[in-house]
Amino acid sequence: MSETIVAILLLLGGVLSLLAGVGILRLPDVFTRMHAATKVGTLGSGFIMAGAAVFFGTSDVIIRAVLIVFFLLLTAPIGAHMIGRAALRLGITPWGEDKAHAQPDAPTEENRDLLGQNAPRDPGPGT
Amino acid sequence: MKSIILRAGTRYLAGLLLLFSIYMLLRGHNEPGGGFIGGLIGSTGFVLYAIACGTKDARSALRLSPQNIAMAGLGIALLAGLMAALFGDALFTGQWLFIGDRESGDYIPLSSVLVFDIGVYLVVFGSIIALVFAMEEEI
Amino acid sequence: MNNFAANLLFAAVWAIFSGGFSWISMTFGFVLGYGILWILQPLTGVKSSYFKRVYFWIKLIVMFFYELLVSSLAVIYDIITPTLQARPAIIDMPLDVKSDTGILLVTNLISLTPGTLSIDVSSDRKTLRIHAMFADDPDAVCHELKSGMERWVIDAMEDTPA
Amino acid sequence: MEALMAISIGVLVAAAAYLMLCRHVLRFIFGLVLISNAANLTIFTAGRLTEGRPPLISYGADAPVANAANALPQALVLTAIVIGFGLFAFALILMFRAYTSLGTLDSDRMSLAEPREEKK
Amino acid sequence: MSAPADPARKPIGGLVPTALAAGLFTWFATFLPEVAAGEVVRLAWDWVPSMGIALSFVFDGLSLTFALLISGIGALVFLYSNTYLAGYKHFGRFMWFLTAFMLAMLGLVLADNLIALFVFWELTTITSYLLIGFGHETTNGRRSALQALFVTGAGALALLAGLILMGLEAGTFEISEILAQGGLQESELYIPILVLVLAGAFTKSAQFPFHFWLPNAMAAPTPVSAFLHSATMVKAGVYLMARLYPGLSGTDAWIWTLTIAGGFTTVFASVLAVKQTDLKQTLAYTTLMALGTLTLILGQSGGYSMTAFVTFLVTHSLYKASLFLMIGCVDYGTGTRDADVLGGLGRRMPITAAAAGLAALSMAGLPPFIGFIAKELAYAGALEVPSSVLFVAGASLAANALMFAVAGIVAFKPFWRPAGGTETPRTPKEAPWPMLFGPLLLALLGLVFGLAPGLLQGTLVNPTVMGFMGEAADPKTLKLWAGVNVPLFLSLATFVLGFLLYVVHRPFRAALNGMAPALPNFDSMWDKFLDGLKGFAAWQTRVIQPGILRVYVFSTFTTVLVAISGTMIVKGAVPAMPDLSDVTWKNWALVALLIVGAVLTCLTRSRITAMAALGVVGIGVAIIFITFSAPDVAITQLLVETLVIVLVAVALLRLPTLRLEGDASWRPLDAALSAALGLTVTLVLLAVLETPLDLRLTEYFEATSWPDAFGRNIVNVILVDFRALDTFGEIAVVVIAALSAYALLRTTSERKDV
Amino acid sequence: MTWLLATPLVLPFLTAVAAFLTRERSSGRWVSVAGNFLFLIASFLLVARVLQDGIIAGQMGSWPAPFGITLVADRLSAVMVVITAITALAVAVYALTDINRRKEYLGYHALFNVLIGGVTGAFITGDLFNLYVWFEVMLISSFGLLILGGKPEQIDGGVRYVMLNLISTILFLSGIGLLYGMTGTLNMADLARIVPTLENQGLVTVIAMMFLVAFGVKAAVFPLFFWLPASYHTPAFAVSAVFAGLLTKVGVYSLIRLFTLVFNGDTAFTHEVLLWVAGFTMVTGVLGAAAQNDMRKILSFHIVSQIGYMIMGLAILTPLAIAGAVFYLVHHIIVKANLFLIAGVAERTAGSTDLGKIGGLYKTAPLLAVLFFVPAFSLAGFPPLSGFWAKYVLVQAALEDQGWVIAGVALLVGLLTIFSMTKIWAEAFWKAHPEDRDPTLAALTPTARGHLLLPIGSLAALTCVIGFFPEPFIAFANDASTELLDPSGYITAVLGAQQ
Amino acid sequence: MMPAAGFLAPVVMIGFALIFAAVVLALYRLIKGPTLPDRVVALDMMTIAIVAFCGLAAVRTGQAAFLDVALVLALVGFLATVALARFAERAVERRAGRDDRDV
């Protein structure tokens, strides 16, 4: 019985992780990709941890699994916030938005290397 | 870096990381962990602190200069090794004191080896913080 | 948060780490927690009552799991369906919650709510910028969050009467 | 599996060497990271690979399970990783200082320690 | 040099070494009776017994002759210098060097151990270097000092090899033992030994073509020239040949080498002596001539030659030292040494003139001076030579005639001929007596020994000749009148020819100067040699050490590749084809992740991508550690990976992009080298993996970790207990890395840190 | 017994910690001097015991060999520790003036003493991985010392030094991994026991070559020495002195240790390679020096050249040759460190180390002239100074072994060494100073003079003592050589008789 | 604890395959970018995937020790994300000339 639960949890976790990967691949811009990574990815790992907790069934493993998920939930949104903020400041326009509404903070021209366009020449030290 | 969210998160995460690092240090003799891992985790706590709040705050929170912590750690590790001299053993011979009954498993082990691991912890902790802080401040 | 409360929290977490709530581990955790709080003193500021916090934390952990599970489904659906139905947009939401912890919780919970992701809080702490995946009606999304998640956090957290 | 590891270590070394031969010292640093990883994996592999049996003694036992993974290379690698980090950090900061005080990361254009005109 | 005397320093500074030398002379003289009686006195102390090196000294005819000359002339030179250099700023230093030289020279001639001899030999080289460099603030002074040091130093190194070979061949370094047991001439190493020893002797004694350093060495003050570069040090080479004569002589190689080198040197030097106008230079070339003559004589065998050697050795030392010191007096009195300027000094400097005259007569080989006897003996010796009478006798005759002329130029003309018209820098006046005493005494001795040759005969000549020839010794008698014989006719011919040469020496000199460009100039060849050496050195250094880091890395990697793969091929240690059939898909995937990360790091042009790719490699490695049962290592790897990214993310803020301007044409070569390196590493690792691993250590750790070290995490127990010393060293590395990096960031550029 | 071994290793680290934690007090600088003095005493005790008892070994952590880490002192190790202590004390005193407050604050004393600790560890460890650890300790502290001061040329030199040395370090680490993979042990005595029994001796030679290259970089042999002349002229003088004296010698020591103890099975191949390396190292180094015009650059290239002599001794591998190499090591550390210290005083007195810009020291600094003369002419191999005996023993060993060519090379390189040393002498000391100097330059306070000249004088005196009374030193070197060429004593001392 | 056996063993392997697929997809995004935040998201995703990997490894081998790896990573992994994101942000600020070094 518990083996079946474990199997379901692990498969579910695996599938969710894969879906997060697909999301990162398919979704159109960094913001939407973050939705996939932060939520779906964390959920996938969470299911696998749940599976592990059931598999072992001992209190120390359960506590560890809970803590892992807790830590992921605590940190993932903060990470996402940091990425999103950086993306906005880099001037990345969210997919489906018009530029005016997005109010990018910085001119895009100078940040091409960060945006994956042709990098500007070495500006020299001390900049 | 003026991220309110990050600062707020750091308040808990930094503490958790420190706590967790000491946990990893102390259990290291029996389970994955130890001075290296503990020190690395502990330092990430302060690295996060420095990223979120700036190195000035982080330094004042640390109170001691990280280099001194690291160097003191080296001294502690060495003293742990020198402890053996008191018992007529060779350098770095582990000295153990079990408070409680070892047979029943209900005891607290005190040892020079643990002191050594604490030295390792402090070294790694202080060194990485010194590195990261200096780098943060310089750039 | 009250120092004492945080201290106990650390003691408890320590006990969890140590694999069981024994007096030895609780005491040791308390001592350790004290040391850590002492180190972190420059960060701590707001005072608050301690019993409320414990309850709140426990409840929050449960909420995290629940919200996460629900929030993912919409995104997953959109990922696996061939055409993208999302209408993403950046929404600026006025923020009423005041404390750092409160802001952290609101933003984290919003991030874990279906289709929304906290991007940033303005430096005057009055506005939360959100990326919403299904923002056909930005104002509706904004209102939903304010009356749901933020309200809930303020009720649970802030000492100021609602 | 050891054989496959040997091959991938070779690839790591080749990539690292190619990076280290570049006159851009930042690439050298990247190469350094790769080659350190290769060296660590070399030790790890030379101590032979064991799947799924960490060298831990479970509570109640006096020794690890039979054919547990070789603990010695693990200890060596663990410290090598930490040392490698120290060296890497120093090297990185050195590059940074080189850039600020020499104005370039092109090692071909660094000629203060060994001035090239002097030889004439 | 003629600065006002410092009275406070004069009496003590010079008199102590004078007394030392005089005392030594007296002590040596006490050995005369024993030595005259044919005895050999040995004194020996252990020095380096494990290498067979002793401080052993021997007093026999040869060594005593030299020792007396060195200490006796030394005493006079010290006395002379005390006045001549009084007040000179570095007078004390000078006296120290000169004293050191004298002691070294005495050690050289008295040593009975090859290596001890060599030690003293080199000490004379160093002191000579320091003394020649007396005028060190001039480029020329430094050049001369270096030249002398380099040429004699080169010879000395050859000599060292020769002496070691000789010692190894003989099984001992004691000279007396080597000579007693004989047999060196039959050794298959004889020729190398001879060549190496003669290289040392010829350079030291300035034989052609190593002669050029000696005239330049005249840059040293006159007492030095008198003492080192005419009377004693330059005779060290001759001494060595004489000392080893019983062991090395008699072969064709010996005879021909010495005869040709000596003969050529003697004629060549005599001609050049006439060419000089500086009196000191003139004398320097006559010294060369004398050294050539001594070498020439040593090339021969037979009683006359051997007797002539000792006699001429003493004769030359006496008159040459006297003449040099005399020139110092002239220089001191007039301020110049130019033969064309000086003239008519006889009345103003009568004592100097007398000393010069006496010495010159001996030099010219006129009776009743000892010089005459020496010349007669030399001619007699030359006539004994069976194979090359004409060459040896002809060379001697030409040289002696020229010497006669030079004697006139040096000692007659400045005093008794009218001046050339130019005023001397100072009004000529007689030098003080401590300066006159030496030249006069030495010159007088030439006369005394000429009139009473018996004084030398029994005490020094006979024992020395016996030392050369052993049982078959046939020392000839020293006498002024040996009857009407061939040598006498040769002497007469010498005088006539010499007088003619003196008369025509100015036109002769002009002719020589006209020929000069056609002659090989060894002195300028020295400059070319030095330039060539420096040029080659610079070229080599540019090639090996071009200052381009990329080249260094390339060379280092190439060396690694050649060393490993070359050895692998030579030793046939190539592994078998690896069997990959047991690898699961999961592990393939792991490795693929690793490789993709590595290749991506290599190929990307974006530093951000490179950094992310490094992260992938780090993650890949961590997964490998997880998969293969190393949780501690995996945790460490992940933590470090995180910190690496943190640091890089900070550093990159101030660092430029990965693009560089310029040539990249060598990158394919780099790629080939890298690929070869990677392949080599793989092959070596595969080969290593073919050997079964002995797990003794790990088994011990597993067995004792819990029972003896009280730890369940074996990795951690190894770290903090079994191999705690390693861990201690490694945390020291970590601390110091942090300190170093901190210092690197905080250290400020500073010029001077006083 | 184990503490006799452990104390010289522990003291530098204790000194480092104490000096660092007191670095902001004025007394902190004397901690380093005091610590190094104690270190010297400890090293003398060690060598005394080794002379009395022969090879001694101690098990750190009380774990038996080959499981724990063994410290071993045979004659070679013991004398290297003593010479390290002498150099360290000399440099510690010199640093009192040469190293300013800023550098002290940044941790000079800690870096220096940890460096010394690393060097000591490398000399007395009997464990290959432990040797690697001490190499790392030396390497990283040398990094820090090299760049302390932050002049741009220091940074530039540092880049070269760091990169090339890191390659060597990684090679060393990989070599250890591979050797472990073949033998299953890290203890050097154990390796010596096991390696000959391995089936694939060809592979052993391959690994040996890996170590040869790795240590070759450290020892600065041809063609791996680039980092040394590229960097040694840039740091503070006290630093370059300790580098010049000790660091490369650790590489040489390690080569001697491994290629007599462990890799002694295929000497026809390995030692032939070493002989070629030695010859080229001697020649290229000395020619490199001939092309330089700066005191420290000349001296740096000479390190390379002199390393060739030591490698030559190892390559010839006769008892006398090894003794020569050992003697050369000892002599060269003293002399070379001293010459760099002197270069520092020359710079303080004359304003530069560039020979074109200085001069007149013979007149203005006669004592310094004497003090330079001794090590310089010792280096050039003039008797009766230490360098003569070093060269003499090696040349005799070569000639005994019928190594005509290498003996000739050794002698010729000696000649060119004379050329370089006299160049410094002539240009810096004899030549008049080319310009009017800043009068403040020559004004060394009496204290500064004491700090600078006392160590120089002591080292010069030592050079003379070795030169004048070489017998005990040569006898010692012969005994050391006997120990090295018969590893059974070493193996027994470490593993016990039953092995 | 015994390793996963029976039908659980192939399930765990399928889990591994799914995780690997996710990693490969993230890797593709990491290589492709195009922007720095895209790459950071990909790296973040990979970190989370390793947490899952550790869980599977623990089940597969019956060794709870692997969960410790996951625990550390869950707590520390986001630091790299934060650092990289901050890098991008500060790079922008630097170029715009309004760098605020501390906070």
Ligand code: NA
């Ligand atoms: Na060196």
Ligand code: NA
């Ligand atoms: Na070095």
